[in-house]
Structure formats: structure tokens, C-alpha cells
Amino acid sequence: MATARQRSTAARREAWAFHLFISPWIIGFIVFTLFPVLASLALSFTKYNIAQPPVWIGLKNYRNAVTVDPTFFLALRVTWTYALASIPLQLVLGLIIALMLNADIPLVSVWRTLYYLPSVLSGVAVAVLWALIFHPSSGILNNLLAIFGIKGPLWLFSKQWALPALIIMSLWGVGGSMIIYLSALQGVPTTLYEAATIDGAGAWRRFWNVTLPMITPVLLFNLIMGIISTLQSFTSAFVMTQGGPEGATLFFGLKLYYTAFRDIRMGYASMMAWVLFIIILVLTMAVVKSSSAWVYYEGTLKR
Amino acid sequence: MKNMNRRTFLRAAALTGSGLLAAACQPKIVEVEKVVTQIVKEEVIVEGTPKIVEKVVEVAAPTVAPKDKVNVRDIVWAGTAKTIPMYEMIAQSFNERFPHITIEHLFVPNDQHTPRIQTMIAAGDPPEVASPLGGAIHFFRAPDYSVWLNLDPFVERDNYDLSDFGEVSMVSAQNPFTKSLEGMPVQLFSGFITYNKDLFEKAGIPEPPHDWNTDDWDIEKLVEIASLLTLDDKGRNANDPSFDKENVVQYGYYEPEPESDWGFMWGGHSPRTDVENRRNVGLDDVFIEGADYWRQMAFEKRIFMPTYEATNFAGVMASPFHTGKLAMVGAYTWNVASYKDIKDFRYDFAAEPHGPVRDRFPFRTCMDQATIFAKSKLHDASWEWLKYISSEDISFRYSVDLRECLPARLSHIPKYGERLKPTMPQDVDVNVVAESLPFGHYSEAWPPPTGWIDDIWNIYNQKVKLNTASAYECYPECRELIQANWDAYYADF
Numbered sequence: 001m002a003t004a005r006q007r008s009t010a011a012r013r014e015a016w017a018f019h020l021f022i023s024p025w026i027i028g029f030i031v032f033t034l035f036p037v038l039a040s041l042a043l044s045f046t047k048y049n050i051a052q053p054p055v056w057i058g059l060k061n062y063r064n065a066v067t068v069d070p071t072f073f074l075a076l077r078v079t080w081t082y083a084l085a086s087i088p089l090q091l092v093l094g095l096i097i098a099l100m101l102n103a104d105i106p107l108v109s110v111w112r113t114l115y116y117l118p119s120v121l122s123g124v125a126v127a128v129l130w131a132l133i134f135h136p137s138s139g140i141l142n143n144l145l146a147i148f149g150i151k152g153p154l155w156l157f158s159k160q161w162a163l164p165a166l167i168i169m170s171l172w173g174v175g176g177s178m179i180i181y182l183s184a185l186q187g188v189p190t191t192l193y194e195a196a197t198i199d200g201a202g203a204w205r206r207f208w209n210v211t212l213p214m215i216t217p218v219l220l221f222n223l224i225m226g227i228i229s230t231l232q233s234f235t236s237a238f239v240m241t242q243g244g245p246e247g248a249t250l251f252f253g254l255k256l257y258y259t260a261f262r263d264i265r266m267g268y269a270s271m272m273a274w275v276l277f278i279i280i281l282v283l284t285m286a287v288v289k290s291s292s293a294w295v296y297y298e299g300t301l302k303r
Numbered sequence: 304m305k306n307m308n309r310r311t312f313l314r315a316a317a318l319t320g321s322g323l324l325a326a327a328c329q330p331k332i333v334e335v336e337k338v339v340t341q342i343v344k345e346e347v348i349v350e351g352t353p354k355i356v357e358k359v360v361e362v363a364a365p366t367v368a369p370k371d372k373v374n375v376r377d378i379v380w381a382g383t384a385k386t387i388p389m390y391e392m393i394a395q396s397f398n399e400r401f402p403h404i405t406i407e408h409l410f411v412p413n414d415q416h417t418p419r420i421q422t423m424i425a426a427g428d429p430p431e432v433a434s435p436l437g438g439a440i441h442f443f444r445a446p447d448y449s450v451w452l453n454l455d456p457f458v459e460r461d462n463y464d465l466s467d468f469g470e471v472s473m474v475s476a477q478n479p480f481t482k483s484l485e486g487m488p489v490q491l492f493s494g495f496i497t498y499n500k501d502l503f504e505k506a507g508i509p510e511p512p513h514d515w516n517t518d519d520w521d522i523e524k525l526v527e528i529a530s531l532l533t534l535d536d537k538g539r540n541a542n543d544p545s546f547d548k549e550n551v552v553q554y555g556y557y558e559p560e561p562e563s564d565w566g567f568m569w570g571g572h573s574p575r576t577d578v579e580n581r582r583n584v585g586l587d588d589v590f591i592e593g594a595d596y597w598r599q600m601a602f603e604k605r606i607f608m609p610t611y612e613a614t615n616f617a618g619v620m621a622s623p624f625h626t627g628k629l630a631m632v633g634a635y636t637w638n639v640a641s642y643k644d645i646k647d648f649r650y651d652f653a654a655e656p657h658g659p660v661r662d663r664f665p666f667r668t669c670m671d672q673a674t675i676f677a678k679s680k681l682h683d684a685s686w687e688w689l690k691y692i693s694s695e696d697i698s699f700r701y702s703v704d705l706r707e708c709l710p711a712r713l714s715h716i717p718k719y720g721e722r723l724k725p726t727m728p729q730d731v732d733v734n735v736v737a738e739s740l741p742f743g744h745y746s747e748a749w750p751p752p753t754g755w756i757d758d759i760w761n762i763y764n765q766k767v768k769l770n771t772a773s774a775y776e777c778y779p780e781c782r783e784l785i786q787a788n789w790d791a792y793y794a795d796f
Contacts, residue, residue, distance in 0.1 A: 047795070052447075069758075071758040074762075135614075246762050246763075246769070246771065
């Protein structure tokens with residue numbers, strides 16, 4: 001039987017081993033994540049053009065954003081509109097496709113692969129592809145509409161249609177959430193469906209009262225991931241529209257990029273990054289808080 | 304080794320250590336740094352009026368050229384398979400004249416050039432020279448700092464003759480705030496009209512003049528010709544009462560970058576800054592009038608191709624002009640290479656028309672320059688390189704041969720046509736390009752990175768370019784927003 005001293009030595013050795021093996025990650029986290037994050041917070045209170053040391057200006061960046069910069073709220077508005085439209089569409093479309101691919105259909109694995117493939121393609125390549133699709137005269141979309149006698153809009157050259165075009169494009173990548181829904185659907189116990197069928201529930205009832213509640217944890221996950229990724233949207237606007245026309249697609253992430261790397265105003269860009277972080281944090285916390293009302297975990301009892 | 308005793312071992316170790324120490328010691332570069340006084344000019348506001356005042360400052364004197372070998376890094380954008388060997392060849396010929404100075408080119412793709420410079424500056428290790436550097440030079444200038452070395456002491460010390468460089472070049476090479484020289488002109492780009500000779504011949508219209516001093520070649524004449532050469536799908540021109548504006552198949556004129564040119568032509572100031580007082584926005588009423596004139600021609604009369612239609616019109620061709628359905632286009636020297644591919648129709652170059660203000664033309668002269676980073680430790684060696692590539696001997700090769708652009712030296716301009724002509728498949732008047740230089744305006748639109756100017760200007764400018772608002776409707780509001788931006792920025796000074 002080990003003595004207390006032996007146990008203490010063994011515990012210390014184990015602790016040493018733990019710290020030794022985890023230290024590369026800890027060091028990397030501190031150097032490449034924590035420090036830059038804290039540095040950007042400090043920089044948000046400075047004027048910093050990289051050629052000279054940062055100059056402390058207090059809350060001036062935050063004040064200028066609200067009082068002087070007309071494109072700050074424009075970018076927030078555009079990003080918010082984009083998120084409000086594309087997140088529900090992505091959630092619903094992903095679920096619909098997952099439900100279809102959960103059925104017993106021929107070549108189901110082929111279909112699943114095909115629907116998943118678009119989400120693994122490079123963002124820039126996808127953006128270039130969709131820019132061609134949306135071309136007013138030579139694009140596939142307007143040519144298809146012309147078959148039905150509809151004159152397609154100018155899409156990316158139109159202030160009214162540029163953002164809807166990017167929203168449509170965002171649905172291209174629902175394959176990622178579809179796969180997650182699929183795994184959740186396949187985890188729903190079949191006994192529940194059998195019980196519901198015995199009780200006389202039709203297809204819609206089974207979906208609404210069995211399927212949907214059982215996959216709410218995955219819905220929550222996809223919702224939170226959707227909020228985070230959509231509010232940070234950048235690639236499509238950067239490649240396809242550069243924020244135009246007339247600022248209609250000036251995403252907050254794009255304006256942040258321009259501020260930092262085109263205008264070399266690192267202090268102001270850091271402020272924008274923190275504003276975005278706080279918005280995403282608040283929204284995520286609100287969703288998580290609300291989840292107790294609509295998310296069901298297997299085994300829990302709601303009173 | 305087995306029989307080595309302690310004494311022998313210690314002797315061997317001492318000898319080895321001494322040898323390594325001696326090998327590790329490199330000869331030092333002796334930099335003699337002196338401080339001299341210099342008079343610099345500064346813009347101040349006195350009772351609401353900007354004034355240039357002189358003040359005495361202490362600056363580092365030009366460093367003594369090191370006698371040991373030095374490596375001057377020159378960050379170059381857009382090196383290609385064709386141009387990289389030429390850059391290296393020029394560097395080699397420089398090294399033959401200055402054996403102790405090696406030029407190391409850092410070739411960076413165009414879109415990565417400015418971010419790369421920013422990163423190197425932020426890391427505290429910028430290269431010694433940037434050449435050629437175009438509009439990006441202005442990113443690193445502001446009232447309170449410049450990353451570029453003041454070259455005035457060097458010019459003065461070496462009595463370097465700048466008289467062969469034009470006014471536009473010298474203005475562009477100056478820091479707009481301190482008026483100190485911060486670059487050496489090395490490459491120039493200018494504008495002109497390229498026109499489709501076949502379309503003119505078919506319509507029976509005289510071709511536009513090649514002489515830049517033609518008084519009656521003005522905007523009204525351009526509009527008159529463009530109206531005759533803009534056709535709908537039934538072959539009716541824009542003067543025909545039944546001209547179908549929705550089905551234009553041939554345009555009379557296209558200006559790819561109308562943003563500041565048309566307002567400038569009317570006599571206005573750049574949209575971003577008033578050149579006389581950089582704390583104020585330009586975008587005056589005269590500018591607005593000119594900008595809206597372009598809009599009316601593009602959308603109401605439909606004789607100028609709107610910007611957004613250009614991609615549509617061009618289809619798979621390199622540009623709208625390559626389709627053979629565009630009579631005239633505002634071109635720049637960087638377009639010349641693409642014209643060499645045109646085989647389906649005849650084309651030539653012509654002078655741009657002047658605006659209502661006689662000395663204003665709808666194009667800008669762009670100047671790429673060679674600059675030295677102020678934080679470089681090799682000022683003198685870098686200065687030798689700048690002098691070399693802007694010299695009488697090398698300047699022509701560094702511009703015309705390297706980039707097919709205009710030479711930076713005015714005395715070389717006549718040779719430009721001789722060099723370009725044999726490379727053109729068609730018989731074009733290349734002298735038009737050479738003679739365009741005095742007529743372009745300096746791109747005073749370049750602001751320092753001070754705020755939200757580009758974000759604001761792009762939004763309002765696109766309203767006009769897409770005809771969702773007239774210039775009269777939206778530019779006054781834009782003017783107020785940009786001015787607010789300038790006020791916020793200069794509140795710190």
C-alpha cells in the first residue's frame with residue numbers, strides 16, 4: 001500500500017507531466033490568442049497607424065463611431081439584415097434537406113455527399129462562381145428566368161438586389177449544418193415514433209412532437225454557430241461587391257478589414273472588432289438563456 | 304583521442320574556441336550619424352486661413368557611405384516573368400558601378416504590396432527602398448508622420464538636377480503637408496483617347512484630332528461625335544427622335560473612371576480634399592456640375608457607356624473597346640499592351656478633349672516613384688540606387704522598357720514613340736501618348752489614411768454612377784460627411 005508520501009510524490013509527478021504536455025498549447029494560446037485579444041482591447045483606445053507608436057485617445061474611437069462615421073451604423077444595419085434573413089433560411093433549408101436525406105431512398109450516400117460538397121469548397125472560389133451566376137446578362141440565373149419570361153434584376157449591380165443575392169448565395173453552404181441535423185435525426189429513438197404512430201399521430205404530428213423536440217440541441221448549436229459566422233461575414237462581399245453598390249453590402253467585417261488594412265487605422269479597427277465581439281456575445285448569451293424554454297435534452301424532465 | 308591528456312585537451316579547446324571567435328567577428332559597418340539643422344515648411348491655420356510657415360528642425364544628416372558591402376532591399380510590386388530579369392539586369396549594372404552595394408529585389412504581387420510594406424514597417428524592419436511605388440505612397444503620409452525619408456538634403460548635397468522632371472512628377476513626389484521631396488520620379492502613366500477608325504469611317508465622321516492643342520476639340524465636340532456614333536439595335540443614332548435608349552448596341556464613348564475627371568474638367572477640386580487647404584473637402588459646386596454632366600450623358604442621353612454596363616458589354620473580351628462596338632474610350636498607357644491583341648478592326652490614338660476650362664482634361668497623370676524608408680540604416684547607399692534608376696542613362700530603360708510606360712524625364716519623351724512604335728501591330732500615332740504628359744492633372748484625390756473618406760465617397764459616387772441619384776442631389780450631403788471626417792481628424796492637431 002502506498003504511503004502518503006509516495007502518493008504525494010506520484011501526484012506531483014503526474015501534475016508535472018500534465019503541465020509539461022499541456023504547456024505547448026498554453027504557451028500558444030497565450031502568445032497567439034490571449035495576448036493579441038488583450039492588445040486589441042488596449043489598441044481600441046488608441047490612435048495607431050503602425051508607423052508610429054499607439055497614442056492614447058480614450059473613448060474617442062467609440063465616440064467617433066457613433067457621432068462622426070456614417071458608415072459604422074450602415075455596416076451594422078447591413079450585417080444585421082443579412083443575418084436576420086440568412087440564419088432562419090439556413091436553419092430551415094438545412095433541416096429540410098436532412099429530413100429528405102434521412103429517408104430510405106436509392107443512392108442516399110451519393111445524395112448526401114453531393115449536398116455536402118458545396119460546403120467544403122473554398123470561400124473565394126465559391127464567391128467567384130456566384131459572381132458569374134449573378135451576372136446580369138451572361139449569368140445562368142437571369143438566363144433561366146428569361147425562359148419563363150422574367151427579366152432578371154442587375155443583382156450585384158443593383159442596390160436593391162445585391163444583398164438578397166448574397167443571402168441566396170449563403171444557402172449554398174447548408175451542407176455543413178445538414179450533416180449535423182442528419183446525425184441528430186438518426187439519433188432519435190425509433191420507439192418514440194412507434195409510440196406516436198400507435199397513438200394515431202400523422203406525419204406532421206410525429207415531426208412536430210417527436211422529431212423537432214429531439215433535435216433542439218442541434219438546432220441550438222446550429223443557431224449559435226450561424227449567428228457567429230453570419231455576423232462575421234466577409235468573403236462574399238470582399239470578392240463580389242467590395243461593399244457596394246452604394247454600401248448595400250458593406251458588411252461590418254468588410255468595413256473592419258478596410259479600416260485596418262486599407263486605411264491603416266488599427267485603433268479604430270480594434271474598436272470595431274470589440275464592438276462586434278460584444279454584439280455576438282450578447283446575442284449568443286441571449287440564445288443560450290432562452291434555450292431552457294425550448295431545448296430538450298434526453299433524460300431531462302421539464303416541470 | 305584515447306591518449307589525449309587534460310592539458311592537450313585544454314589546449315585544443317582553447318585553440319578551437321579562439322578560431323570560432325575570430326570567425327564569428329564580422330567587420331562592422333561604421334555609420335557616422337550627424338545632426339544638422341534644416342528649414343521645413345508646415346501648414347498651419349492662422350485666423351481660419353491656411354498658411355505655410357517655415358520652422359527650423361534638427362534632422363539626421365545624410366549618412367556617410369559605408370566602405371563595406373551593403374545590401375539594399377528594394378520592394379517591387381508586380382514583377383512578372385518578363386520584367387523580373389530586366390529588374391535584375393539593371394541591378395547588376397548598378398552593382399558594376401557600385402561594387403559595394405548589392406540590390407536585392409523583393410518582388411511582391413500588386414495586391415499584396417501595400418499590406419507587405421505595412422507588415423514590414425510594423426515589424427520594425429522595413430526594406431531600404433520601395434520602387435516603383437504609385438498611389439500607395441500616400442498611405443504612409445499624414446500631417447503628423449511620414450515613413451519616407453526627406454530627400455532634399457541629398458539633392459542639395461549632390462547638387463542633383465531635377466529640372467528634367469515635370470511639374471506633375473515633382474508635385475507627386477512631395478509630401479503634401481511638409482512639401483519636402485520624398486520620392487524620385489521613375490515611371491509615368493498618362494491618358495489619351497483610343498478610337499475605332501472603322502466606326503468613324505463607316506459613319507463618315509472625321510477622326511478626333513491628335514494635336515493636344517486643338518482649341519475646338521472640347522467636351523461639346525466629343526458629345527456631338529459620340530451622339531452620332533451611338534446606335535441602337537435598329538441602327539439609329541442618339542440624335543434620332545426614335546432612338547431606343549433601352550437597346551444600345553454601339554456606344555460613342557466610354558470613360559472607365561469618371562469619378563473625379565469630369566468634375567475636375569469643369570474646374571472643380573478633387574472630391575476628397577481641397578488642394579489649397581487639405582483640411583477641407585473639395586467637391587465644390589463646379590465639380591458637382593461636371594460630375595452630373597457625365598451622368599446625364601450616360602443615362603439621359605445614353606451616349607456615354609455607364610460604368611456598370613462595361614462588364615456586360617465586354618462579355619468575354621478584354622474590355623468593351625475590344626468588342627469593336629465602342630467608338631472612343633478614355634485610355635491610359637497601361638492599356639496599350641492589351642490593344643496589341645486587337646485584330647478585327649483598326650484603331651488609333653487621339654488627344655483627349657478639354658473641358659469648359661481650357662487647361663483641364665479628363666485624365667490624370669500617375670507617377671510611380673522610388674522612395675527610401677526613413678528608418679532604413681542605409682540612406683546613402685539607397686540614395687545612390689535612386690539616383691541611378693532616375694538617371695539620364697537608366698531612366699528610359701527603367702520606365703519604357705520595363706513597364707511600357709512614359710519615361711520620367713521630359714528629355715526622354717521624344718524617344719518614347721520611337722521605342723513603342725515597332726511593338727504596335729497597327730500603324731498608330733504613338734506620339735499622341737508621348738505628348739499627353741503636360742495635359743493630365745495630378746491625382747490630388749489621394750488622401751492620407753485619415754478616416755472614412757473612401758467608404759463615404761464610394762457610396763455617394765456609386766449613386767451617380769448607377770443613376771440612383773443625381774450629383775446635385777447626393778454630393779452636397781457627401782461633402783458634409785467628408786468635411787465632418789476631416790474636422791474629426793484634424794481636431795487632434
